[in-house]
Amino acid sequence: MKRTVLFCAAIILAAIALATSSTAGAKDAATAEFEKFRDVLEEDNPAELFEMKGEELWKTKRGPKQVSLEQCDLGLGPGVVRGAYVAMPRYFADVGRVMDAERRIVHCMVSLQGFKPEEIARQPFSNASQTPEQTALVTYVAGQSRNMKFAIPMNQPGMRETYEIGKAVAAYRAGPYDFSCSSCHGDDGKRIRMQELANISSPEGAAKSVQGWPGYRMTGGVMLTLQWRMNDCFRQQRFPAPNYLSDTITALITYLSANAEGSLYKGPGIKR
Amino acid sequence: MEIRKASLICTLICTQLSLAAAAWADDPRAKAISMIKADFSAQGSAGVDRLEQDGLQAVCTRSGNKPPPAIARRLEQDQQAGIRYPADGKFLGDWRSGEKIAQSGSGYTWTDPPGVPAGGNCYNCHRLAPQELSFGSLGPALTGYGKTFGNTTEVQKYVYGKIYNAKASHLCSIMPRFGHVGALNEQQIKDLVALLLDPASPVNQ
Incomplete structure (x- = not known):
């Protein structure tokens, strides 16, 4: 109860700080205020609710085959969740390919529980009215790697190549505005308006880009995954839409996560 | 004039050849391109035609945005030639x-x-x-x-x-x-x- 009150107060104060930010001076103040509240919020992040929901989904017998996900192998053996998120993407021998966390979880929902991929892909990301089950599952799995270091197994088959492909995807310029990922995310200290941009080619920038995902976004009050983040970047890049759980996105996530190697993952985050 | 035209054509051929070489080569860039072409769908006004690079985009991507100066100059001239200035000769609006x-x-x-x-x-x-x-x-x-x-x-x-x-x-x-x-x-x-x-x-x- 106390936590809920504290959380609500923080949200209201943050909202006031944001609403009154009509000049950059105020915006800077708003940013500073938000940083302060983020520290409070991280203690009481609504993402925790999704972690709990995800844990319940993970352990419940569900789907046409009525089994739980407790036999799902996230790379560390069937049912091992702890530390799995910071060691993905990785190569999965059973499918002979590299998969990121969300892709692997959906793979388990399909192969173990019998869900239909096209039904899962129908609403891949959260909207105001609904959070997809796999989003809650990813949040649960991610929470089980809180305060652990990214350790992507780059010596596995296909990993180095996937990384290099991801790097090439990040550099690929096309579309009406000639943008690549690197147009905005290739240098240190850049901003779009007041939004700081991570330089994904540097270890620090790459760590920033994967840190805090999956994240609870206060704007709209939705839980969103790294898959969503990549999707929305391509929207802003003026590209057509990447297919959900595609090789291209896995390659990009491999590039980012491997560049973030060794950095501490603080768990599901909170975003403005 | 003729020399300029010839060198322009030469540049274009070179660009096309280097693009073709990229497509043939078994390198990450070629794989990334075929992956991208398989992995995107049209949505709203954004069609998959946007995934195709024009010559400039391809040269900049391939060279890490640092094309050889001679090629850069030539292609910049092509871009310059495509600029349509106002017919009324006036540049200042509101x-x-x-x-x-x-x-x-x-x-x-x-x-x-x-x-x-x-x-x-x-x-x-x-x-x-x-x-x-x-x-x-x-x-x-x-x-x-x-x-x-x-x-x-x-x-x-x-x-x-x-x-x-x-x-x-x-x-x-x-x-x-x-x-x-x-x-x-x-x-x-x-x-x-x-x-x-x-x-x-x-x-x-």
């Missing part, structure tokens, strides 16, 4: 309208409703009017631009060309080619020229 265009970041994403004119996206990357404090830093600050460089016809024409096609002077610039791709029309570009150069514009206060 800075008030220019400020609105500069503020707008809409256009060309798959969530933008069709028929809505694209914005200039200027403040996304540049500082302009000093009272607008929410500005990006991907491009240089342009505050005081007209005060610094003057408001002569030459400067007006230069600025018009820069907004129309920034790649005519820097081949692999990250700035979009707003006139070249039809994102901004002649009047909108004139209004932006006024925002930068008109002595009455807030940019020059």
Whole structure:
């Protein structure tokens, strides 16, 4: 109860700080205020609710085959969740390919529980009215790697190549505005308006880009995954839409996560 | 003239050959390209045709945005040749309208409703009017631009060309080619020229 009150107060104060930010001076103040509240919020992040929901989904017998996900192998053996998120993407021998966390979880929902991929892909990301089950599952799995270091197994088959492909995807310029990922995310200290941009080619920038995902976004009050983040970047890049759980996105996530190697993952985050 | 034409053709052939070589080679870039082409779907106004690179995009991608100077110069000249300057010879529009265009970041994403004119996206990357404090830093600050460089016809024409096609002077610039791709029309570009150069514009206060 106390936590809920504290959380609500923080949200209201943050909202006031944001609403009154009509000049950059105020915006800077708003940013500073938000940083302060983020520290409070991280203690009481609504993402925790999704972690709990995800844990319940993970352990419940569900789907046409009525089994739980407790036999799902996230790379560390069937049912091992702890530390799995910071060691993905990785190569999965059973499918002979590299998969990121969300892709692997959906793979388990399909192969173990019998869900239909096209039904899962129908609403891949959260909207105001609904959070997809796999989003809650990813949040649960991610929470089980809180305060652990990214350790992507780059010596596995296909990993180095996937990384290099991801790097090439990040550099690929096309579309009406000639943008690549690197147009905005290739240098240190850049901003779009007041939004700081991570330089994904540097270890620090790459760590920033994967840190805090999956994240609870206060704007709209939705839980969103790294898959969503990549999707929305391509929207802003003026590209057509990447297919959900595609090789291209896995390659990009491999590039980012491997560049973030060794950095501490603080768990599901909170975003403005 | 003939020599220029010949070298132009030569450059084009070289570009095509290098692109073909990229497609044949078993390298990460070639794999990335075929992956990208398989992994995207049309949504809203954003069709999969956008995944195809034009020559400039391909040369900049392949060279890590550092093309050999001779090729860069030649391709910049091609971009320059495509700039359509106003038929009436006037470059200066209305800075008030220019400020609105500069503020707008809409256009060309798959969530933008069709028929809505694209914005200039200027403040996304540049500082302009000093009272607008929410500005990006991907491009240089342009505050005081007209005060610094003057408001002569030459400067007006230069600025018009820069907004129309920034790649005519820097081949692999990250700035979009707003006139070249039809994102901004002649009047909108004139209004932006006024925002930068008109002595009455807030940019020059």
